Amino acid sequence: MDTASGPTRMPTLEAACTNCTLRDICLPHGLTRAELESLDHRLVATRRKLLRGAALFQAGDRFESVYAVWTGFFKTTIASPDGRTQVTGFQLGGELLGMDGIASRRHELDAIALEDSQVCVIPFDLLQSLALEIPSLQTQLLRLISRDLVRHQQAMLQLGSMYAEERLAAFLVDLTKRLHARGFSESALLLRMTREEIGSYLGLTLETVSRTFSKFQADGLLFVRNRQIRITDPVGMRHIVEGATH
Amino acid sequence: MDTASGPTRMPTLEAACTNCTLRDICLPHGLTRAELESLDHRLVATRRKLLRGAALFQAGDRFESVYAVWTGFFKTTIASPDGRTQVTGFQLGGELLGMDGIASRRHELDAIALEDSQVCVIPFDLLQSLALEIPSLQTQLLRLISRDLVRHQQAMLQLGSMYAEERLAAFLVDLTKRLHARGFSESALLLRMTREEIGSYLGLTLETVSRTFSKFQADGLLFVRNRQIRITDPVGMRHIVEGATH
DNA sequence: CGTAGATTTGAACGTCCTCAAGTCGAGTGG
């Protein structure tokens, strides 16, 4: 088998967008057939495998590529000079990673695989060149960054003005929504992250996350069994997001 | 005088990047002389004046343009379905506004002028076309969005894992840094926002912001008089950001 | 010079954190 990181060596494992199932939610969204083929022909993106716990990139690394999650699940974390860290996002199939490095040409975040994963490695200079030639590619690249921009601002709203229950409910609703868009169940999900990582993302301690899960279960909103979640009252869940209590 | 919103009508007031003092920190950064002139020739950006309190755009508005702050000062706010709002950023000269609308073609934020301001209106489709022809323009556009992306994640870190004093200190340090890059003093600043707006950005109440200013003054870190701030101990200030207490 | 909004300050309360102990579960080696 392959080791934790490093691109795979087999030339046949080059990434091809044309036949990728994630095509329409990923970078090639909106491209014509011809453009897609041009992309595959010119981009020569490679795949990289990561074992659970491995870093796709780390803060301070030279920025050379962005990455599209092909399989698996990632978290990004940011650190302050004094060593505090915070999870800033979770990424799943079809989502882009690494755009934090565009401005400074160095990555500002760590990206860690939360399960064995594979990403498409997209050299950024090459992507930029192609985006000059394929207008829809430029558009889609900007769209994906813009979506991230909004997502982080929604996260700020949660962190700044919501109670623990509201934050966790919002987190679960958002995650199931994104999973559902990828063909998974709307009501059942398997968390790939620890309580501590959820807490870090939500600005809470792991104990508060745990207690809140227990309370949701006691209130009949969901079933928790370790990292298995089944949402039994999605309406009540959304009510909590919208501040039904308090 | 002009009214609160609406583009100015005078054709001679068209924006010209070539002679703009903000040229090198704004969108045209990195462009050659020839590209700059091409930009001015083709972009035909207009200026728009806004009185204090006026909205440059609001959540739900059709997205058609991005805006470069030319003079003045803005805030952006995001709202949740149930009506809670949070300030997600403050923008000053040379910074871009409106990129929140790229993904959904509708603005997701409100942008409000905090003092009488002027912005360059940049039709987005036109900008995209030009970015196809001027590689440095595409690069710079992506850079500016990426910088915002990182900035919001740093804000998440503050909101999620810092004490009130640390948040306010970090806010002041960041703001003075940005003002200094624009030729203003490193130690004296005039806040253009209320305590409530600062609090909203930092996930605190206005009372906590006020108390923390008072404490900073009592500790000899700065002088506050209304919205006039003078930082007397910048080193101590940075110490607080880095979690010197607690 | 009066009024409305912004700010300051105090006091009591509440949500979430910290600290602590115990339980559970997956992976490992005997």
Next chain:
DNA sequence: CCACTCGACTTGAGGACGTTCAAATCTACG
């Protein structure tokens, strides 16, 4: 197959930071 171990998780109790509510002061501006 089972005991062992380490990390993840749960739950409880007490305390802290920041909020809420309240009142007074200040400021800008008509």
